[in-house]
Amino acid sequence: MAENSSSLHDRTLVISGASRGIGLAIAIGAARRGANVVLLAKTAEPHPKLKGTVYTAAEDIESAGGQAAAVVGDVRKEEDVQHAVDTAVERFGGVDICVNNASAIATEGSQELSAKKYDLMQDINCRGTFLLTRACLPHLRKSSNAHVLTISPPINLSPYWLGRHPSYTLSKYGMTLLALGWAEEFRAREGRSGVASNCLWPQTYIATAAVTSMSDGSTLAASSRTPEIMADAAVEILSRPAPETTGQCFIDADLLIESGVTDLSRYGGGDQPIPDLFLDL
Incomplete structure (x- = not known):
């Protein structure tokens, strides 16, 4: 990738769920290229087992050279999402980039999965992605280079993946369908600059808390790439x-x-990093 320290200079990015892991890495990567970052996350207080809060994330972003605003809120709630977008407009003058990173995962089989976990995945993954993008859209349409980026996989209809964890798959494919739908709905047309909408997914496991917290987390982490690749x-x-x-x-x-x-x-990740979900490698 060509290094361009000013490629995101003075552009404003709103991202969900970026207290740690992939979201924080994306926020820091953008900050290193001059972006302003508004973080929407629930982690106001330190978790006993997980490093980082929305406030420490903001400090890390500013240390990387960007400007940051921390917003404590729930991506499932319209008022919290709107508050994050309003903060971006008030603090930095607009929104150029929306990153839908917040996500919940539960891979139990359909009989074992609780209704509460099912609802959580659909609400955070699909509803949250919809709410944040919708709130950003009026401002994205004013940007000269507007992007929506959703952390979700390519849709793979292989029976293997459809049968592995249908409820989680539904929520992640739902994010992707929204992203691809927006690409066409908001494509550049005569008299309108358009808003780009794409998905990004890791080729391999990424060494985040979701991996390291597993029973064999240290072994899995050794065969996982760092969030910086994302x-x-x-x-x-x-x-x-x-x-x-x-x-x-x-x-x-x-x-x-x-x-x-x-x-x-x-x-x-070593010589043979673990392939991520939904990919036939």
């Missing part, structure tokens, strides 16, 4: 012209290789 891929997408970069489901490693990165070892 950050570098996201910045590559968001730096491209919106009319030329929309309606796609990008895979992080493939995108970076296509962009000129020849060595992915910097992101860890």
